Amino acid sequence: MKKIGVVDTTFARVDMASYAVRALQSRGTGFKVLRATVPGIKDLPVACRRMFQDGADLCLALGMPGAAEYDKTCAHEASLGLLFASVLEAKPVVECFVFEGEASGPRELHELAQRRAEEHALNAYSLLFRPRDLARRAGEGLRQGFVDAGPVRRTR
Amino acid sequence: MKKIGVVDTTFARVDMASYAVRALQSRGTGFKVLRATVPGIKDLPVACRRMFQDGADLCLALGMPGAAEYDKTCAHEASLGLLFASVLEAKPVVECFVFEGEASGPRELHELAQRRAEEHALNAYSLLFRPRDLARRAGEGLRQGFVDAGPVRRTR
Amino acid sequence: MKKIGVVDTTFARVDMASYAVRALQSRGTGFKVLRATVPGIKDLPVACRRMFQDGADLCLALGMPGAAEYDKTCAHEASLGLLFASVLEAKPVVECFVFEGEASGPRELHELAQRRAEEHALNAYSLLFRPRDLARRAGEGLRQGFVDAGPVRRTR
Amino acid sequence: MKKIGVVDTTFARVDMASYAVRALQSRGTGFKVLRATVPGIKDLPVACRRMFQDGADLCLALGMPGAAEYDKTCAHEASLGLLFASVLEAKPVVECFVFEGEASGPRELHELAQRRAEEHALNAYSLLFRPRDLARRAGEGLRQGFVDAGPVRRTR
Amino acid sequence: MKKIGVVDTTFARVDMASYAVRALQSRGTGFKVLRATVPGIKDLPVACRRMFQDGADLCLALGMPGAAEYDKTCAHEASLGLLFASVLEAKPVVECFVFEGEASGPRELHELAQRRAEEHALNAYSLLFRPRDLARRAGEGLRQGFVDAGPVRRTR
Numbered sequence: 128m129k130k131i132g133v134v135d136t137t138f139a140r141v142d143m144a145s146y147a148v149r150a151l152q153s154r155g156t157g158f159k160v161l162r163a164t165v166p167g168i169k170d171l172p173v174a175c176r177r178m179f180q181d182g183a184d185l186c187l188a189l190g191m192p193g194a195a196e197y198d199k200t201c202a203h204e205a206s207l208g209l210l211f212a213s214v215l216e217a218k219p220v221v222e223c224f225v226f227e228g229e230a231s232g233p234r235e236l237h238e239l240a241q242r243r244a245e246e247h248a249l250n251a252y253s254l255l256f257r258p259r260d261l262a263r264r265a266g267e268g269l270r271q272g273f274v275d276a277g278p279v280r281r282t283r
Numbered sequence: 284m285k286k287i288g289v290v291d292t293t294f295a296r297v298d299m300a301s302y303a304v305r306a307l308q309s310r311g312t313g314f315k316v317l318r319a320t321v322p323g324i325k326d327l328p329v330a331c332r333r334m335f336q337d338g339a340d341l342c343l344a345l346g347m348p349g350a351a352e353y354d355k356t357c358a359h360e361a362s363l364g365l366l367f368a369s370v371l372e373a374k375p376v377v378e379c380f381v382f383e384g385e386a387s388g389p390r391e392l393h394e395l396a397q398r399r400a401e402e403h404a405l406n407a408y409s410l411l412f413r414p415r416d417l418a419r420r421a422g423e424g425l426r427q428g429f430v431d432a433g434p435v436r437r438t439r
Numbered sequence: 440m441k442k443i444g445v446v447d448t449t450f451a452r453v454d455m456a457s458y459a460v461r462a463l464q465s466r467g468t469g470f471k472v473l474r475a476t477v478p479g480i481k482d483l484p485v486a487c488r489r490m491f492q493d494g495a496d497l498c499l500a501l502g503m504p505g506a507a508e509y510d511k512t513c514a515h516e517a518s519l520g521l522l523f524a525s526v527l528e529a530k531p532v533v534e535c536f537v538f539e540g541e542a543s544g545p546r547e548l549h550e551l552a553q554r555r556a557e558e559h560a561l562n563a564y565s566l567l568f569r570p571r572d573l574a575r576r577a578g579e580g581l582r583q584g585f586v587d588a589g590p591v592r593r594t595r
Numbered sequence: 596m597k598k599i600g601v602v603d604t605t606f607a608r609v610d611m612a613s614y615a616v617r618a619l620q621s622r623g624t625g626f627k628v629l630r631a632t633v634p635g636i637k638d639l640p641v642a643c644r645r646m647f648q649d650g651a652d653l654c655l656a657l658g659m660p661g662a663a664e665y666d667k668t669c670a671h672e673a674s675l676g677l678l679f680a681s682v683l684e685a686k687p688v689v690e691c692f693v694f695e696g697e698a699s700g701p702r703e704l705h706e707l708a709q710r711r712a713e714e715h716a717l718n719a720y721s722l723l724f725r726p727r728d729l730a731r732r733a734g735e736g737l738r739q740g741f742v743d744a745g746p747v748r749r750t751r
Numbered sequence: 752m753k754k755i756g757v758v759d760t761t762f763a764r765v766d767m768a769s770y771a772v773r774a775l776q777s778r779g780t781g782f783k784v785l786r787a788t789v790p791g792i793k794d795l796p797v798a799c800r801r802m803f804q805d806g807a808d809l810c811l812a813l814g815m816p817g818a819a820e821y822d823k824t825c826a827h828e829a830s831l832g833l834l835f836a837s838v839l840e841a842k843p844v845v846e847c848f849v850f851e852g853e854a855s856g857p858r859e860l861h862e863l864a865q866r867r868a869e870e871h872a873l874n875a876y877s878l879l880f881r882p883r884d885l886a887r888r889a890g891e892g893l894r895q896g897f898v899d900a901g902p903v904r905r906t907r
Contacts, residue, residue, distance in 0.1 A: 135577050137562075140591040142578030163570065164577040166562040169518065169534060173525040180529060191578075193588075197538075200515060203356055206325065208522035210364035213329040214371065215526065217336060222325060226353075233591045240591075250322040261320040265291050266298030266347075269322070276349075279296040279389045279396075359668055362637065366676035369641040370683065373648060378637060382665075406605075406634040414631065421603050421632040422610030422659075432661075435608040435701045435708075447889050449874075452903040454890030475882065476889040478874040481830065481846060485837040492841060503890075505900075509850075512827060520834035527838065545903045552903075671824055674793065678832035681797040682839065685804060690793060694821075718761075718790040726787065733759050733788040734766030734815075744817075747764040747857045747864075 129158040129255055132178030132186035138167040139191035141240035143223065147187055150248035155256060168192060168224070169201055172208030179216040186213075186220045187251050189244060194228040202226070219254050223247035225272070243272030285314040285411055288334030288342035294323040295347035297396035299379065303343055306404035311412060324348060324380070325357055328364030335372040342369075342376045343407050345400060350384040358382070375410050379403035381428070399428030441470040441567055444490030444498035450479040451503035453549055455535065455556035459499055462560035467568060480504060480536070481513055484520030491528040498525075498532045499563050501556060506540040514538070531566050535559035537584065555584030597626040597723055600646030600654035606635040607659035609705055611691065611712035615655055618716035623724060636660060636692070637669055640676030647684040654681075654688045655719050657712060662696040670694070687722050691715035693740065711740030753782040753879055756802030756810035762791040763815035765861055767847065767868035771811055774872035779880060792816060792848070793825055796832030803840040810837075810844045811875050813868060818852040826850070843878050847871035849896065867896030 131151060135144040148160055161183055165174050168190035175186040188209055192202040202224055213220035225243055230236035250271070253260045268276035287307060291300040304316055317339055321330050324346035331342040344365055348358040358380055369376035381399055386392035406427070409416045424432035443463060447456040460472055473495055477486050480502035487498040500521055504514040514536055525532035537555055542548035562583070565572045580588035599619060603612040616628055629651055633642050636658035643654040656677055660670040670692055681688035693711055698704035718739070721728045736744035755775060759768040772784055785807055789798050792814035799810040812833055816826040826848055837844035849867055854860035874895070877884045892900035 137573055137576045137579055137581040139578045140580035140588055142590070144577055162574065164573040165531075165566065166533070166559075166573070166581070166583070169522065170531060170566075172522055173529060173531050176526050176529045199356075200511075201518075203360065204515065204518045204522060206357075206360045207363060207519060208526060210325065210328055210360060211367065211523065212526045214332050214364060214368045217329060217332045219321075219326060219329050221322070237591045247322075254321065254326075258319065261293055261322070262318065264293045265300055265320040266295045267293055268296035269293040271322070276296055278298070279393045355668075359672065362669075362672045363675060366637065366640055366672060367679065370644050370676060370680045373641065373644050375633075375638060375641050377634070403634075410633065410638075417605055417632040417634070418630065420605045421612055422607045423605055424608035425605040425634070427634070432608055434610070435705045449885055449888045449891055449893040451890045452892035452900055454902070456889055474886065476885040477843075477878065478845070478871075478885070478893070478895070481834065482843060482878075484834055485841060485843050488838050488841050512823075513830075516827065516830045516834060519831060520838060523835065524838045549903045667824075671828065674825075674828045675831060678793065678796055678828060679835065682800050682832060682836045685797065685800050687789075687794060687797050689790070715790075722789065722794075729761055729788040729790070730786065732761045733768055734763045735761055736764035737761040737790070739790070744764055746766070747861045 130161055130183045131158050131251060131255065132161045132175060132183035133189070134163045134165060134171055134174045134178065134186060135189040136165055136167050136171070139189065141191065141237055143189040143240050143244035146241045146244040147189060147248040150245040151252055154249060154252045158255070168205040169208065171205055172212045175209065175220050176212040176216060179218050183218070185218060185251055185255050187223060187248060188220055189223045191225045191227065191240065194226065221247050221251045221254070239272050246271040286317055286339045287314050287407060287411065288317045288331060288339035290319045290321060290327055290330045290334065290342060291345040292321055292323050292327070295345065297347065297393055299345040299396050299400035302397045302400040303345060303404040306401040307408055310405060310408045314411070324361040325364065327361055328368045331365065331376050332368040332372060335374050339374070341374060341407055341411050343379060343404060344376055345379045347381045347383065347396065350382065377403050377407045377410070395428050402427040442473055442495045443470050443563060443567065444473045444487060444495035446475045446477060446483055446486045446490065446498060447501040448477055448479050448483070451501065453503065453552035455501040455552050458553045458556040459501060459560040462557040463564055466561060466564045470567070480517040481520065483517055484524045487521065487532050488524040488528060491530050495530070497530060497563055497567050499535060499560060500532055501535045503537045503539065503552065506538065533559050533563045533566070551584050558583040598629055598651045599626050599719060599723065600629045600643060600651035602631045602633060602639055602642045602646065602654060603657040604633055604635050604639070607657065609659065609708035611657040611708050614709045614712040615657060615716040618713040619720055622717060622720045626723070636673040637676065639673055640680045643677065643688050644680040644684060647686050651686070653686060653719055653723050655691060655716060656688055657691045659693045659695065659708065662694065689715050689719045689722070707740050714739040754785055754807045755782050755875060755879065756785045756799060756807035758787045758789060758795055758798045758802065758810060759813040760789055760791050760795070763813065765815065765864035767813040767864050770865045770868040771813060771872040774869040775876055778873060778876045782879070792829040793832065795829055796836045799833065799844050800836040800840060803842050807842070809842060809875055809879050811847060811872060812844055813847045815849045815851065815864065818850065845871050845875045845878070863896045870895040
């Protein structure tokens with residue numbers, strides 16, 4: 128049975144992992160979820176690598192950087208760490224970050240975090256179990272958490 | 284037979300992979316195309332590494348970052364990930380990114396994406412099958428998707 | 440018995456390691472502390488890697504970058520180095536940096552450094568011995584050294 | 596016999612490799628030049644790694660980034676890739692980049708590119724065959740392509 | 752006997768290595784100095800890695816980036832390369848960079864370079880032979896080349 132690692136943080140202000148796990152389970156069966164929570168986003172890369180060593184086939188890394196400039200730097204560092212862990216292990220890490228500054232208030236932030244966590248979870252599911260679903264939607268301008276941009280149609 | 288991996292995203296707004304594959308096939312035979320689609324550009328590096336593990340001799344990584352500042356950061360991270368995967372495997376990854384902000388409208392964006400995908404595909408073909416074609420054009424100021432800058436001729 | 444590496448610098452202006460070690464010891468027993476001090480934050484990554492080679496299960500890396508622009512660059516480099524060491528060894532490195540510019544004066548700086556060192560030490564303890572304590576607090580908006588941001592509650 | 600890899604790009608607007616090879620050959624014998632041309636500067640790192648695998652003892656990586664902001668980002672990424680390839684293989688990569696914006700016109704650009712390619716080639720030769728020539732000039736403020744800055748003499 | 756690698760550049764405008772070696776020798780015996788000079792700071796990482804392969808226990812990497820914006824980018828890249836080499840080998844690299852812009856004139860630049868080279872050399876010595884000297888000075892706000900910032904004392 129496939130294993131999906133779901134890692135989140137105590138720093139985040141929304142329990143994104145619950146939404147992600149629910150979305151995964153709504154999509155199908157035949158996989159086991161490994162869960163871990165770390166303090167902040169910079170702790171995610173090593174947590175993913177450790178999950179891969181425990182047999183995970185894919186990791187979903189959920190985080191919510193703050194709105195300050197320094198938080199963006201931390202997110203950048205965390206992203207590079209996730210890429211490093213992923214390429215090193217040759218296993219996908221689906222990064223799902225929501226920046227506090229992306230939403231104009233608490234309600235919008237909560238909804239954005241929920242939707243993005245769910246949509247990235249569905250992507251994770253597709254990567255593992257239905258790669259053709261992704262292939263069919265290549266170049267379709269899909270967005271996670273916001274309205275899809277859609278494809279640019281050729282105008283004549 | 285050589286294998287060329289072609290990886291693109293559902294985030295992109297133009298189906299660049301189709302243009303790239305067509306350009307590859309118009310150029311010659313004697314290779315097999317491996318195809319995969321991932322959600323976004325940060326998922327490209329591990330997809331390339333996995334294709335190399337499946338026998339690809341070269342990967343073409345196609346992506347279309349958005350126009351916002353954060354999209355540029357993501358593209359930078361993705362590029363570093365692609366470089367890491369490529370150097371680690373000692374196999375070429377031809378990166379083909381089109382930034383939404385590079386074009387002034389949908390039509391121009393579509394045409395730019397098509398042309399750049401085709402021209403990078405031809406480069407990929409040359410890297411694998413005709414390295415001397417590239418050697419002959421060293422220092423010629425070639426550009427993908429735009430008019431070539433051309434060489435700087437010595438003026439006297 | 441588990442081993443916790445605690446590495447700090449002579450560059451820092453507060454003896455954060457003492458606070459961290461005290462916090463660790465106040466939390467429980469059953470672990471041994473390995474201590475090292477290096478000149479600056481860029482010396483932390485290799486010191487952590489060496490501690491892992493000496494058997495550490497987790498490292499706490501404490502530093503205090505200056506307030507100048509260049510200090511931020513150094514901190515960024517050090518962070519990437521810590522991520523690299525951590526992912527390479529597949530062992531957690533808990534980074535605890537306090538920037539001089541975060542506090543408005545010496546007293547506040549001292550208090551911030553103490554509190555953050557203590558709170559990161561407790562996180563380190565939880566990562567090693569009580570992962571469920573972290574899991575229970577997923578998405579709770581915890582902050583180290585400052586007041587917690589708290590969770591974003593869904594408003595109706 | 597030692598092997599020197601010389602890699603350049605079709606993106607560059609001056610045939611820097613020819614100048615580099617001529618400079619190498621003017622300096623001595625006892626080495627073989629391996630040549631490759633890739634599309635752009637981000638393709639240089641893997642090309643160097645492959646040359647090392649083919650027996651190169653040192654690589655000279657020649658590139659000419661454009662004048663736009665994005666070109667600087669690409670050059671930064673390429674530089675990190677070259678450092679990665681070099682450290683990984685424990686073999687020197689001499690990076691020789693000329694930015695279009697460094698020169699005020701085509702003639703100056705051509706001359707700068709030629710001079711810098713030649714001077715980096717001589718450095719490459721020294722690294723391999725005459726390390727003492729470099730040691731003798733430690734701290735002398737040498738520059739490639741421009742007038743040397745010279746040493747800062749102690750003033751009394 | 753321990754070996755200390757000392758690597759500097761021909762780009763630097765002060766012969767920092769001589770000051771560093773003298774400072775090392777003034778501090779004690781029981782070690783051998785390995786010397787190398789490379790063209791610029793980006794050549795330092797691989798030179799350090801090669802010295803580690805030749806048996807160095809620690810490397811001192813001395814460089815003097817110019818005052819332009821691009822020089823800062825090069826220094827950043829070189830620093831990341833040094834961190835990579837150091838963590839990969841699990842051996843310390845003491846980076847000693849002096850930026851031309853740090854000093855207001857040639858005399859000050861020379862003095863700063865000398866003092867910083869000497870003080871980093873003493874740090875290198877302590878890392879190898881007297882780790883407790885560093886431990887005793889943890890959190891003391893030490894600076895290399897400038898007056899120490901000193902510790903932040905708790906005010907009541």
